[in-house]
Amino acid sequence: MGLKVNAKLLRRILVGFVREEVTKVGVKKAILGLSGGIDSALVAFIAAEALGPDNVHACIMPYRTSNPESEAHARLAAEQIGIHHQVVEITQMVDAYFASFPDADPMRRGNKMARERMTILYDHSAALPALVLGTSNKTELLLGYGTLFGDMASALNPIGDIYKTQVWQLSEEMGVPREIIEKKPSADLWAGQTDEQELGFAYRDVDELLYHMVDLRMTRDELVASGFATSFIDTIYAKVQNSHFKRRLPVIAKVSNRTIDRDFRYSRDWGK
Amino acid sequence: MDFTVALAQIKPKLGCLADNCALVETAMERGIDGKADLIVFPELALTGYFLKDLVPEVALRLDSPQIVRLRELSRHIAVAVGFVEASDDYRFFNSALYLEGGEIRHIHRKVYLPTYGLFDEQRYLARGERFRAFNARFGRMGMLICEDMWHLSAPYILAMDGATTLVCLSSSPGRGITEDESLGSTAAWQKLTSTTAMFLNCRVLYCNRVGYEDGVNFWGGSEVIAPSGSLAARATLFDEDLLLARIDEGALRRERIFSPMMRDENLFVTMNEMRRIEQERNC
Numbered sequence: 001m002g003l004k005v006n007a008k009l010l011r012r013i014l015v016g017f018v019r020e021e022v023t024k025v026g027v028k029k030a031i032l033g034l035s036g037g038i039d040s041a042l043v044a045f046i047a048a049e050a051l052g053p054d055n056v057h058a059c060i061m062p063y064r065t066s067n068p069e070s071e072a073h074a075r076l077a078a079e080q081i082g083i084h085h086q087v088v089e090i091t092q093m094v095d096a097y098f099a100s101f102p103d104a105d106p107m108r109r110g111n112k113m114a115r116e117r118m119t120i121l122y123d124h125s126a127a128l129p130a131l132v133l134g135t136s137n138k139t140e141l142l143l144g145y146g147t148l149f150g151d152m153a154s155a156l157n158p159i160g161d162i163y164k165t166q167v168w169q170l171s172e173e174m175g176v177p178r179e180i181i182e183k184k185p186s187a188d189l190w191a192g193q194t195d196e197q198e199l200g201f202a203y204r205d206v207d208e209l210l211y212h213m214v215d216l217r218m219t220r221d222e223l224v225a226s227g228f229a230t231s232f233i234d235t236i237y238a239k240v241q242n243s244h245f246k247r248r249l250p251v252i253a254k255v256s257n258r259t260i261d262r263d264f265r266y267s268r269d270w271g272k
Numbered sequence: 273m274d275f276t277v278a279l280a281q282i283k284p285k286l287g288c289l290a291d292n293c294a295l296v297e298t299a300m301e302r303g304i305d306g307k308a309d310l311i312v313f314p315e316l317a318l319t320g321y322f323l324k325d326l327v328p329e330v331a332l333r334l335d336s337p338q339i340v341r342l343r344e345l346s347r348h349i350a351v352a353v354g355f356v357e358a359s360d361d362y363r364f365f366n367s368a369l370y371l372e373g374g375e376i377r378h379i380h381r382k383v384y385l386p387t388y389g390l391f392d393e394q395r396y397l398a399r400g401e402r403f404r405a406f407n408a409r410f411g412r413m414g415m416l417i418c419e420d421m422w423h424l425s426a427p428y429i430l431a432m433d434g435a436t437t438l439v440c441l442s443s444s445p446g447r448g449i450t451e452d453e454s455l456g457s458t459a460a461w462q463k464l465t466s467t468t469a470m471f472l473n474c475r476v477l478y479c480n481r482v483g484y485e486d487g488v489n490f491w492g493g494s495e496v497i498a499p500s501g502s503l504a505a506r507a508t509l510f511d512e513d514l515l516l517a518r519i520d521e522g523a524l525r526r527e528r529i530f531s532p533m534m535r536d537e538n539l540f541v542t543m544n545e546m547r548r549i550e551q552e553r554n555c
Contacts, residue, residue, distance in 0.1 A: 024285075
């Protein structure tokens with residue numbers, strides 16, 4: 001037991017997932033945002049294997065403060081697997097908006113950029129047509145380290161049940177370019193930002209804790225006995241709890257006998 | 273008697289009765305072409321698995337045209353198939369039907385409806401209340417539906433009722449990835465089918481589905497286990513397949529001579545102890 005996975009088996013399941021869940025809705029194509037980071041690169045590799053590179057479209061969507069290396073890495077990934085890719089700059093629209101709200105802090109600006117990118121992906125998804133692939137991993141989803149209705153929005157997410165540590169492992173298996181695997185993870189919302197600096201802990205450490213807490217359902221006492229610091233446990237538990245709203249549909253006030261998602265329940269693959 | 277079984281490892285469409293009936297018919301035709309005497313389908317083959325509120329919409333009465341059609345086809349090949357059964361009093365069961373020679377020989381209603389983890393069957397389905405062996409052309413059989421097999425008493429009762437062939441219809445979601453070669457769910461099932469066959473000196477015909485529903489994969493790997501517990505044949509993992517396997521009556525006879533555990537099984541002791549436990553629990 002542990003975070004190590006049989007990467008070949010995982011690859012087979014995730015490739016099959018994209019192939020089936022895309023084609024069963026009557027669509028052949030997928031679209032995703034390529035940031036230059038490892039998560040979106042891995043999803044692009046999975047999608048190319050599942051649907052064929054010709055059926056995968058990527059948007060590279062830099063803002064003027066984005067690190068130029070990100071765009072270069074996004075191109076590198078796209079070119080290696082031969083998927084369609086185009087650059088759609090978001091500077092103009094984001095700056096036009098914040099011209100009216102010049103006092104907005106970096107958090108607001110970052111969220112706006114993530115949502116701007118989402119609208120571009122969904123617009124392209126309608127034009128192609130293609131399903132939007134999500135690129136949030138399990139670590140980010142559990143910690144709430146993502147923008148609601150921004151990068152967290154998608155039709156299908158192949159990597160939402162694997163931790164960052166496992167993303168690294170699967171990326172090695174699938175041949176994601178080395179420079180993308182080895183660079184420091186960053187949301188690239190402002191210069192020099194890194195995930196681990198912003199979060200305050202290393203992915204390897206938090207993945208280990210989340211795995212024991214969420215997957216193995218260890219109690220707090222058991223986690224302490226396993227060597228996790230109490231402050232670390234409490235911080236992470238609170239992060240998971242406080243970000244739970246991001247993982248749920250909007251709450252609906254119940255008045256009828258059949259309320260969506262409460263007593264009106266169907267799988268999304270209903271009729272597929 | 274010796275016979276050929278086909279395990280139809282299909283990929284049902286969720287809530288699409290007509291499509292799935294067509295899938296089943298096609299597989300039956302292929303089974304007939306392959307000279308199979310019996311074809312086994314997965315749990316809920318006619319409907320798909322994560323039905324939720326669709327249950328009443330896809331439920332079939334035993335006199336429905338779809339079941340009548342399957343009965344007709346069973347004149348050419350015996351069939352075990354999973355579906356949602358609607359009773360006259362509007363209860364809905366996760367059921368397995370055994371059809372042979374144009375007749376319904378047996379119907380098993382799933383007793384153990386998993387309602388934990390990713391499962392939610394008891395919310396939508398009514399619980400069956402019996403395990404009964406029945407006589408088929410190929411000897412005495414018992415049917416189990418997926419979770420039923422995880423309760424030791426279920427295959428035990430069927431074997432004590434004389435079944436020498438245990439047919440298990442399954443929709444097992446793949447989960448539990450580790451460094452190991454197989455998923456946790458695959459490894460657990462493979463142990464279970466083999467151990468059940470070995471304990472009860474019965475052959476096991478296990479049919480699991482494939483495909484994805486809302487991101488959940490079904491891992492396939494349908495198999496025929498000999499009464500010794502050894503693997504006789506296994507279908508591919510994750511992909512659709514039609515596994516044909518010859519069942520050797522001699523292997524059953526020999527195993528029952530080598531390891532006569534079922535002959536020696538003491539129903540009297542079991543019943544006494546069960547009654548005692550029941551009484552003590554009632555105190």
